[in-house]
Amino acid sequence: METALTRLVGVRHPIVQTGMGWVAGPRLVSATADAGALGILASATMTLDRLRDAVREVRCRTGEPFGVNLRADAGDAGDRVRIIIDEGVRVASFALAPSRELIAQLKEAGVVVIPSIGARRHAEKVAAWGADAVIVQGGEGGGHTGEVATSVLLPQxxxxxDLPVVAAGGFCDGRGLVAALAYGAAGVAMGTRFLLTSDSPVPDAVKASYLAATVNDVTVTRAVDGLPHRMLRSELVDSLENSGRTRALVQAVRRAAGFRRMSGLSWNRMIREGLALKHGKDLSWSQVLLAANTPMLLKSSMVDGRTDLGVMASGQVAGIIDDLPSCAELVDRILAEAEETLKSLEPLRSAP
Known part of the structure; x- marks a missing residue:
């Protein structure tokens, strides 16, 4: 199935696996790439040395194109861009809109730039700055998300x-791919669906929590870091939502201490990064600390399997996923479903 996306990045199928922290490592990315889709390596939770090693590991595992996702607001974003360029990575994706300078640097080196956006004005801005395509995530998507549904945001x-647009938020099968193409998208991007594959490194017990979730178990909360965050409802989420400021601050300090030990960051650096995430919002001190060490909360679940201590970012689509195929099986199934869906629509064209 050839689209503007497949021509742009050189993959066989118009499907993107998003860069999920602690999840989208070399194993998942290479399996996705071998399946003919675009795998995106998540770099935000990696040191610079680990990022370089991870890129090289993916390249050893597969000869197919892949990308690297990074945070445009990270203090070392320039260093990460240099690694992408030096290592010959095909695609750079961004969790936040990158600066005009970063886009220009990447494009000059021949890297395809695909920012993720959640509003039309953001898409217009990065398009004017030279982005090659955009991933549009509607409110159904996991992690930090907006309020506008994909079905409204995408056509906007x-x-x-005038760029290839990739639809994200609420997609998991071939019907969704056809629907996105009908809206004018050039493909779909999926996080939760790729998290729930046999190639995903997430512990089996955590995957079981996702599979057991209903649509109503995937909630949007501001209790973690003050920003709308879509995730599975858990003990931690309930605790934060029901805690007073003092108790929430104690919990935040304890978790921040764990993240500081893991990352090597100073308390001052963590607090500065938390404050940078406020975006003018009235955050409590517990939310500032949690915003700075959200990676630790994700690691507790996605790596350590401690769903009682961490958060489980999730798209609402988790409520309708019930199996763990390999990436190859998933992509093949999506393409087969898409073809079947298109065939089922043919009689409508010839109907009197």
């Missing part, structure tokens, strides 16, 4: 920019 962006 398609009409606003």
């Amino acid at each position: 962006v398609v009409d606003a920019v």
Whole structure:
């Protein structure tokens, strides 16, 4: 199935596996790439040395194109861009809109730049700065998310920019791919669906929590870091939502201490990074600390399997996923479903 996305990045199928922290490592990315989709390596939770090693590991595992996701607001974003360029990575994706300077640096080196955006105005901005495509995430998507549903946001962006648009938020099968293409998208991006594969490194017990979730178990909360964050409801989420400020601060300090030990960051650096995430919002001190060490909360679940101590970012689509195929099986199934869906629509064209 050839689209503007497949031509742009050189993959066989218009499907993207998003860069999920602690999840989208070399194993998942290479399996996705071998399946013919675009795998995106998550770098935000990696040191610079680990990022370089991870890129090289993916390249050893597969000869197919892949990408690296990074945070545009990270203090070392320039260093990470240099690694992407030096290592010959095909695609750079961004969790936040990158600066005009970063886009220019990447494009000059021949790297395809695909920022993720959650509003039409953001798409218009990065398009004017030279982005090659955009991933549009509607409110159904996991992690930090907006309020506008994909079915409303996607056509807005398609009409606003003359770029390949990749739809994210609520996709898991071939029907969704056809629907996205009908809206004018050039493909779909999926996080939770790829998290729930046999190639995903997430512990089996955590995957079981996702599979057991209903649509109503995937909630949006501001209790973690003050920003809308879509995740599975858990003991931690309930605790934070029901805690007073003092108790929430104690919990935040304890978790921040764990992240500081893991990352090597100073308390001052962590607090500065937390404050940088406020975006003018009235955050409590517990939310500032939790915003700075959200990676530790994700690691507790996604790596350590401690769902009682961590958060489980999740798209709402988790409520309708019930199996763990390999990436190859998943991509093949999506393409087969898409073909079947398109065939089922043919009689409508010839109907009197």
